[in-house]
Amino acid sequence: MRTTVLCCLLFPALLSYGQKKPLDPSDYDGWQSIGEKLLSPDGEWLVYTITPQEGDGRLVIKATHGAYAKEIPRGAEAGITEDSRFLVFHIKPFYRDTREARIRKKTPDQFPKDSPAWIELGTDRLTLASIR
Numbered sequence: 001m002r003t004t005v006l007c008c009l010l011f012p013a014l015l016s017y018g019q020k021k022p023l024d025p026s027d028y029d030g031w032q033s034i035g036e037k038l039l040s041p042d043g044e045w046l047v048y049t050i051t052p053q054e055g056d057g058r059l060v061i062k063a064t065h066g067a068y069a070k071e072i073p074r075g076a077e078a079g080i081t082e083d084s085r086f087l088v089f090h091i092k093p094f095y096r097d098t099r100e101a102r103i104r105k106k107t108p109d110q111f112p113k114d115s116p117a118w119i120e121l122g123t124d125r126l127t128l129a130s131i132r
Contacts, residue, residue, distance in 0.1 A: 040084040090114040
């Protein structure tokens with residue numbers, strides 16, 4: 001008797017738990033993908049980009065041994081030096097600024113520009129290059 005009552009109470013809960021919400025176009029905007037993937041020549045550093053469908057991406061640096069991890073907002077187009085000491089990359093302009101320039105039909109020279117930067121791997125010493 002107890003088993004029958006317990007089954008009658010649990011069965012509707014299990015049915016409702018198994019139903020999933022259908023996907024709609026607003027769900028796609030939140031999807032992210034892994035873009036560039038790099039492994040340093042000495043195998044100590046893993047670098048990759050996470051790119052959303054719409055918005056600003058980020059560059060992720062992780063040590064393959066140890067707990068070091070760093071995220072750089074809007075980082076992209078990365079390269080690791082041959083001695084595995086530095087990561088050289090671009091910092092992209094904000095998505096909203098680029099989108100606004102596209103909407104206003106600005107010429108390519110009026111668009112916001114990337115900023116070159118580099119970081120010494122294993123440290124937080126980030127250097128932005130100044131372009132004049």
